[in-house]
Amino acid sequence: MALTHSHGTDAAHGHDHPSGFWSKYIFSFDHKVIGVQYLILACIMGLIGAGLSVWFRTQLAWPGKAGMSPENYVMAVTMHGTIMIFFVVSLSLSSGLGNFCIPLQIGARDMAYPLLNMLSFWTIVPGAAIMVASFFVEGGGAAGGWTSYPPLSALPKAAPGSGTGQTLWLLAMAIFVVSFTLGGLNYVATILNLRARGMTLMRMPITIWTYFISAVLGLLSFPALTAAAIMLLLDRHGGTSFFLPSKLILSGQLQTNTGGTPLLFQHLFWFLGHPEVYILVLPAVGIAFDVLAANARRPVMGYKASVFALWAIAFLGMIVWGHHMFISGMNPYLGKYFSISTLIITAPFALLGVCLLGTLWRARIRFNTPMLFALGLISAVGTGGIGGLFLATATADLHFHDTYFVVGHFHLMIGVTSLMGTFAGIYYWFPKMFGRTMNETLGKLHFVGTMVGTFVVFTVQHFQGMGGMTRRYYEYVNEYVKPAAALNPLVTIFAFIAFGSQLIFLVNFFWSMFAGAKASKNPWEATTLEWTAESPAGHGNWNEPPVVRGDPYRYGEGADGKGWKLQTDA
Amino acid sequence: MLMKSDAWESRAWEGDDLPGGGRSEANRTVVFLMIAGAVMLFTTFTASYLVRREAAGWGKVSLPAICWVGTAFLVASSVTMELARRKTASARLWLGTTIGLGVLFALGQVEAWRQLRASGVTASSGAHSGFVYMLTSVHAAHLAAGIVVLVVALRRAGRGSLGGCAAWWHFTGAAWIWVAAVLTVF
Ligand code: HEM
Ligand SMILES: [Cu+2]
Numbered sequence: 001m002a003l004t005h006s007h008g009t010d011a012a013h014g015h016d017h018p019s020g021f022w023s024k025y026i027f028s029f030d031h032k033v034i035g036v037q038y039l040i041l042a043c044i045m046g047l048i049g050a051g052l053s054v055w056f057r058t059q060l061a062w063p064g065k066a067g068m069s070p071e072n073y074v075m076a077v078t079m080h081g082t083i084m085i086f087f088v089v090s091l092s093l094s095s096g097l098g099n100f101c102i103p104l105q106i107g108a109r110d111m112a113y114p115l116l117n118m119l120s121f122w123t124i125v126p127g128a129a130i131m132v133a134s135f136f137v138e139g140g141g142a143a144g145g146w147t148s149y150p151p152l153s154a155l156p157k158a159a160p161g162s163g164t165g166q167t168l169w170l171l172a173m174a175i176f177v178v179s180f181t182l183g184g185l186n187y188v189a190t191i192l193n194l195r196a197r198g199m200t201l202m203r204m205p206i207t208i209w210t211y212f213i214s215a216v217l218g219l220l221s222f223p224a225l226t227a228a229a230i231m232l233l234l235d236r237h238g239g240t241s242f243f244l245p246s247k248l249i250l251s252g253q254l255q256t257n258t259g260g261t262p263l264l265f266q267h268l269f270w271f272l273g274h275p276e277v278y279i280l281v282l283p284a285v286g287i288a289f290d291v292l293a294a295n296a297r298r299p300v301m302g303y304k305a306s307v308f309a310l311w312a313i314a315f316l317g318m319i320v321w322g323h324h325m326f327i328s329g330m331n332p333y334l335g336k337y338f339s340i341s342t343l344i345i346t347a348p349f350a351l352l353g354v355c356l357l358g359t360l361w362r363a364r365i366r367f368n369t370p371m372l373f374a375l376g377l378i379s380a381v382g383t384g385g386i387g388g389l390f391l392a393t394a395t396a397d398l399h400f401h402d403t404y405f406v407v408g409h410f411h412l413m414i415g416v417t418s419l420m421g422t423f424a425g426i427y428y429w430f431p432k433m434f435g436r437t438m439n440e441t442l443g444k445l446h447f448v449g450t451m452v453g454t455f456v457v458f459t460v461q462h463f464q465g466m467g468g469m470t471r472r473y474y475e476y477v478n479e480y481v482k483p484a485a486a487l488n489p490l491v492t493i494f495a496f497i498a499f500g501s502q503l504i505f506l507v508n509f510f511w512s513m514f515a516g517a518k519a520s521k522n523p524w525e526a527t528t529l530e531w532t533a534e535s536p537a538g539h540g541n542w543n544e545p546p547v548v549r550g551d552p553y554r555y556g557e558g559a560d561g562k563g564w565k566l567q568t569d570a
Numbered sequence: 571m572l573m574k575s576d577a578w579e580s581r582a583w584e585g586d587d588l589p590g591g592g593r594s595e596a597n598r599t600v601v602f603l604m605i606a607g608a609v610m611l612f613t614t615f616t617a618s619y620l621v622r623r624e625a626a627g628w629g630k631v632s633l634p635a636i637c638w639v640g641t642a643f644l645v646a647s648s649v650t651m652e653l654a655r656r657k658t659a660s661a662r663l664w665l666g667t668t669i670g671l672g673v674l675f676a677l678g679q680v681e682a683w684r685q686l687r688a689s690g691v692t693a694s695s696g697a698h699s700g701f702v703y704m705l706t707s708v709h710a711a712h713l714a715a716g717i718v719v720l721v722v723a724l725r726r727a728g729r730g731s732l733g734g735c736a737a738w739w740h741f742t743g744a745a746w747i748w749v750a751a752v753l754t755v756f
Binding site for chain 1: 587591
């Protein structure tokens with residue numbers, strides 16, 4: 001199979017071949033197996049996270065009919081946000097597809113550190129388990145929001161979920177950060193150092209650029225969260241006052257803390273938080289580029305411009321965090337700075353959008369499932385980005401902050417965009433994963449349900465926000481907000497449609513794994529390196545190291561009317 | 571470092587003629603990234619320190635004198651680390667000395683904590699003392715990681731370069747000076 005030296009034989013290197021169920025599927029070193037493991041874990045966590053949203057959407061649409069207390073409600077939104085961002089989107093898009101396609105697309109036989117890679121996965125499993133277990137402790141899961149601002153998160157007695165639930169939340173997040181950081185080290189080392197012969201940086205598919213950039217972003221921004229978490233833990237359990245202000249009164253009792261500043265936590269959190277949203281959205285855009293090029297049969301328009309735009313977004317993404325805090329209290333000049341720097345980000349974003357759309361210019365598009373999701377992604381980035389423009393304007397944000405306008409905005413971005421990219425990637429690489437294709441009819445159904453469901457939910461939420469509907473409320477009882485809240489049943493019904501469509505995906509995913517139509521080596525007639533490996537590729541990916549001889553998107557090249565060329569072709 | 575078996579080190583796959591320099595460069599990349607991440611961590615703590623000191627309940631304390639002895643140990647250990655890296659013949663000796671100096675520093679640190687406690691300074695007795703315990707402990711964790719790496723390197727001395735270990739070790743030394751300076755000057 002794969003790992004033989006040019007002079008070796010299978011027998012001589014028999015110990016490289018994973019044999020037996022445990023080493024092949026459970027504690028595998030193979031990046032492809034690990035990638036699929038992440039995807040499956042993300043599916044499980046996705047059911048839990050999305051299930052929570054079904055629960056609280058029911059409450060919002062038909063107050064009192066969901067069997068949910070106000071405490072349950074804040075816990076459910078907190079845990080929904082945390083699970084979705086860190087245990088679904090991160091695990092499926094970054095860790096799952098990233099693991100699967102990085103070595104395949106750059107021509108390496110595995111990650112730079114396969115054992116570390118396996119350990120990263122088996123670190124995150126207990127992390128996920130602890131996060132889920134925190135529902136069942138006394139007081140329930142954390143309820144201070146996915147941002148876990150102190151004092152709610154810092155005083156164990158502040159609210160029901162602030163006790164053991166919050167402690168477990170912090171523990172699970174610490175595990176996540178460790179695992180994700182190890183993964184990021186592996187990604188960067190693999191991409192920088194193990195590219196195949198001929199694979200220069202500017203010949204890498206854009207997907208690889210985005211994984212690279214987002215890993216760098218993660219390595220530079222997660223330490224801020226780590227520092228914040230250490231201080232939060234000390235405030236919780238060590239009696240310090242980093243974030244806890246003087247004169248806090250809890251259940252009629254004056255607390256002993258002096259001089260801490262909750263604002264500091266917000267700065268540290270968002271110093272990670274903003275880059276984190278780009279960490280999750282950039283790879284989705286990268287995948288869309290690959291899928292668009294393959295199905296438009298055209299090279300990516302403006303490859304260099306896109307790479308430049310990605311770096312610009314990453315850099316700017318690290319200096320705009322304050323836009324989440326316009327009304328937390330900051331010097332107006334600082335607010336102006338954060339406002340302007342945030343607005344500047346829309347320039348490279350627009351450039352990316354132009355390149356994405358330009359790739360479609362005059363193309364004869366194949367509308368298969370991966371392509372539909374890639375197109376849906378363009379729509380989601382555009383729509384969500386427009387909301388971003390309003391939010392970035394500090395004066396407008398005074399009104400929009402902490403309303404459903406923000407909820408609509410970030411779900412279109414971090415939710416719909418990232419998941420559209422993930423789905424595009426899964427449908428696209430599924431043949432390489434399992435040697436089979438996913439069912440097209442079910443795939444298209446999944447797409448339509450997702451597209452219609454999510455877009456109705458999140459665009460309508462923008463209007464509800466403008467109508468004054470603040471977020472994280474159990475029930476809307478004030479007169480002024482009634483008109484906006486009247487849209488809640490509609491939103492909830494479409495949320496159910498979006499949720500139901502994901503069940504179609506799950507059925508399709510697991511059914512196709514065993515019973516999908518057999519796929520050839522290169523079913524999409526794509527040009528990048530992974531399509532030169534077998535479907536499914538064995539441990540080690542290729543027998544001989546591949547040699548790259550051209551750009552990643554060689555559509556429209558090639559003789560004999562074939563119209564495309566593999567990256568390895570002369 | 572973390573390899574599956576020798577067959578994985580096949581030169582045909584990961585030799586240094588790859589455009590990215592191959593496996594030997596990967597270790598360097600990882601060390602560099604870890605230093606970059608740690609710099610961000612200490613920067614975040616420093617920024618938080620500067621913000622927090624403006625507010626009430628700061629209560630500045632000074633580091634026990636033994637910390638300065640420890641500083642001398644760490645500076646010396648950077649010198650011996652360089653000797654280990656350059657003089658392959660006596661690398662083991664110098665590596666051992668470096669580890670010894672690192673352990674001495676750590677012991678000094680424990681003694682410093684003990685003295686602070688004895689004089690009634692705890693993590694919660696004031697905001698500054700909170701930073702003192704936190705920053706010195708975070709630094710100690712980085713140093714401990716360095717010691718573990720050096721012990722591994724000692725066992726396989728002679729094979730492979732010590733560049734990565736040396737870079738990390740110098741970084742922990744620099745980080746200590748940074749931490750001590752922040753805690754004393756501001
Ligand atoms: C065109 C670029 C973008 C701009 C100008 C922008 C602007 C903003 C602003 C100003 C806020 C704060 C609103 C408030 O809380 O009052 C915000 C919130 C948010 N944005 Fe964006 N954004 C952009 C793109 C993105 C992208 C690409 C993502 C994710 C992939 C994203 C995810 C989020 C999230 C998660 C939140 C809020 C989280 C929370 O409050 O819980 N944004 N955005
Ligand atoms: Cu942001």
